[in-house]
Amino acid sequence: MFKQYYNPLCNFAATIVHDPKTAQDIVQDVFTKLWAKRDELSISTSEKSYLFQAVKNRSLEILRHKKQEEKYAESSMAAAEADRISVDEEADNYLLREFMYKSIRQLPPKCQEVFMMNKINGLTYREIAEDLDISVKTVENQIGKAYRILRELMAGRLSELN
Amino acid sequence: MMAGSSASEELSAIEQWKQEAVDNIQALKDIKKIAAFSDTLKGYADYNEEGAWSQMEAMMETSVSSNQNTIAIADVTVQDQLSTTSNTLEGSTVIETKVKPIGMQWYSKVAAVAVVLLAATFAFSTFSKTEDAGFVVTEYAADSREDINLVDGSVITLDQSARLRTRDERAVSLKGRAFFDVKTDVTNPFEVRLPVGTIEVLGTQFSVTAERDLTEIYLVEGSVRYTLAGRTYKLTPGECLRVINGSVEIAPMKDKNYNSWSNDKLVFDDNTMQEVVETLSRHFAESIELKDGKLFRGCNVKTSFDSYDLVEILNEFVTTHGLQYEKQGNKYIVTGSKC
Numbered sequence: 001m002f003k004q005y006y007n008p009l010c011n012f013a014a015t016i017v018h019d020p021k022t023a024q025d026i027v028q029d030v031f032t033k034l035w036a037k038r039d040e041l042s043i044s045t046s047e048k049s050y051l052f053q054a055v056k057n058r059s060l061e062i063l064r065h066k067k068q069e070e071k072y073a074e075s076s077m078a079a080a081e082a083d084r085i086s087v088d089e090e091a092d093n094y095l096l097r098e099f100m101y102k103s104i105r106q107l108p109p110k111c112q113e114v115f116m117m118n119k120i121n122g123l124t125y126r127e128i129a130e131d132l133d134i135s136v137k138t139v140e141n142q143i144g145k146a147y148r149i150l151r152e153l154m155a156g157r158l159s160e161l162n
Numbered sequence: 163m164m165a166g167s168s169a170s171e172e173l174s175a176i177e178q179w180k181q182e183a184v185d186n187i188q189a190l191k192d193i194k195k196i197a198a199f200s201d202t203l204k205g206y207a208d209y210n211e212e213g214a215w216s217q218m219e220a221m222m223e224t225s226v227s228s229n230q231n232t233i234a235i236a237d238v239t240v241q242d243q244l245s246t247t248s249n250t251l252e253g254s255t256v257i258e259t260k261v262k263p264i265g266m267q268w269y270s271k272v273a274a275v276a277v278v279l280l281a282a283t284f285a286f287s288t289f290s291k292t293e294d295a296g297f298v299v300t301e302y303a304a305d306s307r308e309d310i311n312l313v314d315g316s317v318i319t320l321d322q323s324a325r326l327r328t329r330d331e332r333a334v335s336l337k338g339r340a341f342f343d344v345k346t347d348v349t350n351p352f353e354v355r356l357p358v359g360t361i362e363v364l365g366t367q368f369s370v371t372a373e374r375d376l377t378e379i380y381l382v383e384g385s386v387r388y389t390l391a392g393r394t395y396k397l398t399p400g401e402c403l404r405v406i407n408g409s410v411e412i413a414p415m416k417d418k419n420y421n422s423w424s425n426d427k428l429v430f431d432d433n434t435m436q437e438v439v440e441t442l443s444r445h446f447a448e449s450i451e452l453k454d455g456k457l458f459r460g461c462n463v464k465t466s467f468d469s470y471d472l473v474e475i476l477n478e479f480v481t482t483h484g485l486q487y488e489k490q491g492n493k494y495i496v497t498g499s500k501c
Contacts (some may be wrong), residue, residue, distance in 0.1 A: 001327075002215055010209040020207060025303055028214055032221060065300050093202070096186065100199065101206055119200045147193045161195040 001047060002031060007056050007101075009096040016059040017066075022131040026062065030054045052091040096160055107146055112141040220374070302326045304338075307424070314347040316352065319424045329355070341369040341424035344384075358405055359390035368397075369421050377405035378413050418446065426472070430463040438463050439496065445471045450494040461501040 007139060012024035030051060085093075104115060117123045117131070119138075125139045132139075149159070166410035217501045302310055304320035311317055314331050324338025333353040344352045346365025352442060355362040365386020371377070379388055388395045388403055388410075395410055395463040398404055402415040418429045422445045430438055435458035450472075461483060468474055476494065479485035484500025 002218065003211065005212060006211045006370055007209050014205070014207065021207070024209055024214065025301070027209075027263060030216065031218060058350065062301070083231055096199070097206060099194075101203065101208075103269065104200075104203075115200075117209060119203045120206055122204050146345070147196055148189075150196050150200075151189065151192050158192050161199050 008098040115146040
């Protein structure tokens with residue numbers, strides 16, 4: 001359970017608190033609490049919903065304490081509290097992201113590097129081309145190749161993509 | 163005949179082409195979805211799951227023994243009430259107001275109740291959310307040195323990577339290194355819970371390094387009491403208490419720069435150059451070496467620095483002691499002096 005949920009939960013918390021270290025602490029605390037109360041806790045919902053909800057609550061709580069100090073907290077909290085989508089949907093999205101991320105890690109090295117730079121680090125094709133000293137055309141080709149391979153790697157879960 | 167065959171070949175070619183077109187359209191749709199979803203991955207990171215898991219394992223292993231520790235603390239608190247009517251931890255104070263002492267037997271009962279209450283409070287405020295506890299439980303994880311100002315006027319300086327959790331106005335949990343300047347309140351002692359043991363404070367300045375395998379408490383002024391496994395130790399100013407593998411030692415603190423990390427003050431009082439270099443290495447987390455220790459015999463240092471950086475200090479020694487040094491890669495090498 002820990003292995004399956006740890007990374008997606010950290011990423012989820014990080015989008016709320018904007019700090020990877022705090023995110024890790026939050027997730028660790030939630031698991032610790034779950035373990036400490038394993039005998040008394042009867043989780044009525046699924047463990048997935050429980051974990052994501054607990055991480056969200058804890059993240060918001062920490063943001064509330066930071067609110068006075070840090071400007072972004074307010075807008076970030078408003079966004080997270082607005083609940084445009086349910087925690088369950090959020091959870092599924094993060095688990096799918098985790099799956100896609102793992103799939104990306106299986107791409108051939110060059111292809112993976114280019115794809116990560118574009119999608120994870122948010123660099124444009126031109127910036128990647130300049131960084132790696134290759135042509136923009138090559139970047140486009142690598143991204144195209146990544147999509148084709150990802151389509152195969154993710155074949156079983158394509159229906160979950162909207 | 164030729165025409166017929168060609169027509170059926172043509173037909174199957176068209177079928178094949180149509181099928182391919184359908185496949186291609188499907189592929190295009192899939193790729194569009196993948197592209198759209200992959201755009202939501204911005205900033206997605208790989209967290210250190212293995213490290214987190216090993217921490218969890220450590221926690222699960224030790225949680226049994228830490229419960230025993232809690233019980234021991236509760237025990238000692240109740241005994242303390244008996245003999246000294248001194249200050250108590252949360253949990254047992256509640257009982258004090260409700261039950262009047264009638265004799266020894268009563269105390270053993272209270273001890274049992276206090277154990278349960280305290281154990282409950284422990285699990286509760288360590289792990290649960292703010293609104294449950296009725297007090298704003300705040301958790302601090304310092305990325306760099308940080309001063310925490312508490313409501314009661316006490317100031318806690320957290321060292322890098324120390325973690326502090328406020329439990330109520332006069333109680334915190336600490337893991338890592340911190341310097342405490344606690345506001346005096348005789349009626350309401352301050353409590354610091356460590357991974358190993360608990361400190362009870364009236365009003366004082368002291369520093370704590372609290373890890374699972376090492377506990378160090380250095381008292382600068384005032385008085386503190388440290389409790390571990392049912393035994394209480396009292397510290398007087400200038401003393402340092404060390405717990406290694408469950409055994410407690412108290413000794414005078416010889417290192418005047420023990421707290422330099424928290425106040426940036428370095429004091430050298432007739433120290434050898436070797437000691438000075440060791441202190442500087444530790445304080446600045448830099449590698450500094452003496453090329454040849456013998457060169458510096460009789461070259462003792464008596465001075466102090468307040469908020470200097472390393473190069474400023476070395477240059478000061480260049481002036482006062484004719485020190486010579488060079489930087490080789492990440493290392494500072496002290497090559498000689500004129501004393």
